[in-house]
Amino acid sequence: MRIAQVSLIPLRLELRQPLKTSHGVHAVREGFLVRVVDEEGREGLGEAMPLPAFGTESLEDCGVTLNAWLSELKGQFLGDSVRAIEDTLSPFPPAVARGDGVRIRARQVTPAGAMPAAEHALELALLDLLAQRQGVPLCWLLAEEARTEVAVNALLGADTPEALAEEARQAVAEGFGTLKLKVAGRPLDADEARVKAVRDAVGPDVKLRLDANGGWSEPDAKRALDRLGWYGLELVEQPTPPEDLAALWRVQRRAPCTVAADESLASPDALRALLTVDPLLGGGPAVGAVVLKPMVLGGLLPCLVVAMRAARLGMQAYVTSSMDGVVARAGAAHLAAALPSGALASGLAVGRLLAKEPEGHPYHPQRGIIRLSSTPGLGLSSQSLV
Numbered sequence: 001m002r003i004a005q006v007s008l009i010p011l012r013l014e015l016r017q018p019l020k021t022s023h024g025v026h027a028v029r030e031g032f033l034v035r036v037v038d039e040e041g042r043e044g045l046g047e048a049m050p051l052p053a054f055g056t057e058s059l060e061d062c063g064v065t066l067n068a069w070l071s072e073l074k075g076q077f078l079g080d081s082v083r084a085i086e087d088t089l090s091p092f093p094p095a096v097a098r099g100d101g102v103r104i105r106a107r108q109v110t111p112a113g114a115m116p117a118a119e120h121a122l123e124l125a126l127l128d129l130l131a132q133r134q135g136v137p138l139c140w141l142l143a144e145e146a147r148t149e150v151a152v153n154a155l156l157g158a159d160t161p162e163a164l165a166e167e168a169r170q171a172v173a174e175g176f177g178t179l180k181l182k183v184a185g186r187p188l189d190a191d192e193a194r195v196k197a198v199r200d201a202v203g204p205d206v207k208l209r210l211d212a213n214g215g216w217s218e219p220d221a222k223r224a225l226d227r228l229g230w231y232g233l234e235l236v237e238q239p240t241p242p243e244d245l246a247a248l249w250r251v252q253r254r255a256p257c258t259v260a261a262d263e264s265l266a267s268p269d270a271l272r273a274l275l276t277v278d279p280l281l282g283g284g285p286a287v288g289a290v291v292l293k294p295m296v297l298g299g300l301l302p303c304l305v306v307a308m309r310a311a312r313l314g315m316q317a318y319v320t321s322s323m324d325g326v327v328a329r330a331g332a333a334h335l336a337a338a339l340p341s342g343a344l345a346s347g348l349a350v351g352r353l354l355a356k357e358p359e360g361h362p363y364h365p366q367r368g369i370i371r372l373s374s375t376p377g378l379g380l381s382s383q384s385l386v
């Protein structure tokens, strides 16, 4: 394929209501839409929505980098294969990557210079274009046996028990079977009242997951899970700080539910330790699940590799957005469809938290499920989005 045209379009997403996590408050998300167009006028779309609190590059570095990569790519030929896209982004010299096309050295070997959000955007745009050229939905490039449905969780953004209960009832009435609630950063009594309010509001059959965003110390996490476990938890994301995998492992050993590593995956050392058999962590899986954030891990293909390696060690994997726009969530939905297991719902229902979500795109969940169509690529066009 020849990349005939490229463009970079700034994107600004305002949240309906600021989202409070133990990292701080998110009120607005800023990033870029990437467009690559082939000679026949097909348009591939990608999105960069950096989240520096999760270890990505800054908005400014992301923009400068994408501009440079796109101008390098313009007019170039790439092979029509996932391999050629990998080679284009590969940090390795041609003899290692065996490339047949252009190479822009996106994926850095050294984490210090990594640009995961920019890598994500370019990879997604090229995958979207390739899938369209092959006439297949994007997930088929990732796995032949990709699922057509992806279950998603509702993220409850309210703060008080009363408001949470109302939000939870509404989400269940909309058909969501899994609810997610941010905890930590407040007294345990307050979190217990919030979790209890949600459980009382929705009854025992709805899955309830918590996300502490690393905000508990190890003793805090043990105390919290001893108490909150009584309300029936599906899992808890990142109970303890990201770098201390041994603490995470110890928390998992006595937790009443699955512990999912999320922020830990943004640290290259912690990720390496998670994905290798470490005798210090008992020689088995460190935790029950890993959370894949394509924006943080630098694209769908790196996420797929992490999922495969996690599965080999006995860890589940699921995908979440990082409060992204439609294009990134679409890519993440295709990744979720291609994972080894779809047992855990994906965190891709965040459109309901955004102030101006575009209408009429096919990635709105219906009754807690995103259904993937057989439209080639992502099935989105930039005209309908900006």
Ligand SMILES: O=C(O)CCC(=O)c1ccccc1C(=O)O
Pocket: 051, 153, 154, 155, 180, 211, 213, 237, 262, 320, 321, 322, 323, 346, 347, 348, 349, 350
């Ligand atoms: O999982 C979801 O439903 C939404 C994703 C989410 O919670 C999130 C959004 C922005 C930044 C971090 C996180 C997180 O999972 O920790």
Ligand SMILES: [Mg+2]
Pocket: 211, 213, 237, 238, 262, 263, 291
């Ligand atoms: Mg999380």
